[in-house]
Amino acid sequence: MSVTVAQEWLNSCSGCEIALVDMGERLLTVLDAVEFVHSPVLMDHKYFGQLGDGKHLEIPEAAVGLISGGIRNEEHAEVAEEMRKKCQTIIALGTCATHGGIPALVNSYTSQEVLDRYYSTETTDRPDHAPDQGVPPLLDRCYAIDEKIAVDLYLPGCPPHPDQVFLALTSLLEGKIPPLPGRSVCDFCPTVREGKGSVKKLRRFLQAPRYGAPDEPIDRMRCLLEQGFLCMGPVTRAGCGGDRLTPRCISARVPCRGCYGPVKQDGNPLLDMLNALASNGIDITSLPEHASLLRFAGGHGLLRPKRA
């Protein structure tokens, strides 16, 4: 018998859903083994009945509920609660769901500040007031899913690698808990570390790292942090490389920015990174600003509006 799945996306970009369909022919295996009962991106089940005459938002019962995106408005909250009610296991899919993700950078500002800017840009015919007819009111900030409903399983990543999505789904089909790497990006990074370097200040990523000839393999390139570039590898959960293991950004000779969220679910990448830098004698004032260190983990109250 196939396993029923309900899928929802909230304050998100659809990247997690694209990762889901990016599994190649493994997607056909998954589609054969699961039965989607609700999935706005893939099928036409409607919240208020197929003729739109229902009174309440309804999602069918399912064994597994996949939710991507954080919770930013009243509709997101209502959908998340309905998913929790109807699904036996809730999976928070992607870093927006697990930690707020990039859209939670908005938590440095009040909703009013956001509306004021968005509806007054240089191309905008300024309205008397922000839209308020049939659009869901914004909450005070962008929440990770587990700030509003209980989550059974966390699958971070921006987006999660398709290899991991496949592994998670097939594990669940076999009734197993999917394995999640508990280590850091650095633990899987092949670059060369020579121990404490001479770096005292961090450089912005405005020039190429040194790596020798164009075809020099990644495992001969020196660690980007030791080259003086901010790299969030030490405080970021491993797994982004999928089955190939090598961290995705590093393989393009670009430093990590933390898209898999903190190594531990309740970690704080900003504090952990500043500690790591300071303990290596690197001047943390050489960073041009700090909020970006929480760019994937601004939920859970970690980013807040500045007090006037």
Add this chain to the structure above:
Amino acid sequence: MPRTITIQPITRIEGHAAIDIHLDDEGNVADSKVRIMALRGFEKFVEGKPAEELPRIVSRICGICPWQHHLASNKAVDRCFGVTPTRTGSMLRELMQTISHAEDKLLHFFFLAAPDFVMGPDADYGVRNVIGIVKTQPDLAKQVVRMRYLAKMILEKFSGKAIHPIAGVPGGFSKPLLEAERKEMISQVSELLEFALFSIGFAKKEIFPKYLDAVKSLGTIRTGFIGTVDREGALNLYDGMIRLMRPDGDYVDFDAQDYVSYIGEHVEPYSYAKFPYARCWNEGFSLDLDSPKGIYRSNCLARINAADKMATPRAQAELEEFREAFGRPAQATLLYHYARLIEEVYACEHALELLNDPDITSPEVRARVEPGAGTGVGCVEAPRGTLIHDYSTDANGLITRANLIVGTTHNIGPINMSVHQAAKSLISDGAITEGILNRIEMAVRAYDP
């Protein structure tokens, strides 16, 4: 008694939206609205961030077109910092973006839109989806899945990340292309081109003729169009002049840096997303079906209407056949699906052109960059339309101001009109069926990526 039919959520599209159809006492359509439910506020929260980090932040506006946001952003930052990317850096950016276009069009056509045509608009919603396609056309489904995976793996293997890319950097690209990689890509992209030619042939033979009546009428409205063209007036997805065409085919070309003089954004109380319109036409904004004001469309149909020609031979042959049948500008909304497949052919052909340029493997991929104060507009064609990122930076290279016009939003006015047109022609005396409501949604799906 007047009543409202609500279609929520609109499905098999990317994004959060709902349709309200208001019926009068007789059960005929009095009005309809498409509500866009999401507001994330990137324009605000990028303020204060180092500009060179923006290409890695704004990609999260859209998981379907992250390459386009990534590169429009890189182009804007290049200008803010006063740097010209190296030729090879620009070409590698364009190569990745072009392959991402090719992959996305397959996703949209076969996974999201095709169920309405292959399973039929009245099929039960339980099978009118990609799973239904997999069950009824297993060989085709397998081929589509394989081709998309091939394209995605080209992006991931060379550039590190296929979704939410990181390899475009101010000044160019993060790494050079090796000769062995180039050879492998040529063979992979040739396979994609073959499938693109198969796809358009399949659609012209098996799909469009069956639905020709619907293609000509469903959601059809009369508007202007926007797209990007090169110096010769040929369609370009990465760079060039923006061409804004009136419904009668007259057009003006302008530099993206001047977009504020040409495009305005109107706000309606039922949609968080704004409605871009042609401010330069000086006629205001109206969604009236009989006499719309300021309304133009974006995305593939708009691009092939705006362009004089296609820059590659097979795509040009397809365009000529298309124009022979539907004229220029073609207004029928479902022709977006046809135009999408013509662009698919172009994307594959153009990727091969780039790969065959000797400079593509030069190690000069990245120009040196210094942060500084400046203003710059970056523009590319996203699947859904002309994408504009406009930033200012302070002396330390931190963002002080950002304005974004996202491809999707150009079409929000036209989508409202197409939905209204479809609803009016399909609903009378209050009779509603699932098939009717799905046909109204098909008018939205045509505009999706």
